Amino acid sequence: MSEKFEKLKAQHEKYKDKTMEELIKERSEKLAAGQKELREKYKHLLIEGEEEVVEGKVNLKQAERLMGKIYYNAKHLGNMDEFDIDESNPEERFRGHQMRVIAAHLLEAVKLYEYIDTPVKYEGILYRRSDGRYGFKNSDIYLNIGDIIEYWDEGYDRYELGEVEHKNNDYYMVDNYREELVGLRVRIRACENHIL
Structure with missing residues (x-):
């Protein structure tokens, strides 16, 4: 049997006796743990004295502060349209193209940020x-x-x-x-x- 089939079989055995409520609770706990991990990883971006993200929500001031922190880098990256890549490497060509797509989206985000920041x-x-x-x-x-x-x-x-x-x-x-x-x-x- 294939490795993929074995994994699916193991997952089925793991969950077959659980109720839907138990599965939902387990998934919610896993998501909460993931959010806690992200908060810990990015706590240096939190505004001092303000409460942390609650249930995945950020207050507007906090969101604007976080946007302000990434604005400069996003603007810099958004203006990039060429990357030094190995043209003989298909993976690098692919990644270079995708980075240009991301840069274009960043530039649009920067323009929108500048717009809403204007009186x-x-x-x-x-x-x-x-x-x-x-x-x-x-x-x-x-x-x-x-x-x-x-x-x-x-x-x-x-x-x-x-x-x-x-x-x-x-x-x-x-x-x-x-x-x-x-x-x-x-x-x-x-x-x-x-x-x-």
């Missing part, structure tokens, strides 16, 4: 101006193609990201297609980054 420049309700653009009353600010905005999503009860585009002589949002932008509550950050 809100303007917040208001959109209306359609006489020139056909969407803007805010009592303000010179108006939307252009490619602008990143945050719109209030009633369903989620929070702001969501959207990008402004133009089609059929009107504007719409790429990520939440709306025929009508009039009356939409939006925010604009003082940021030139287009992250979508």
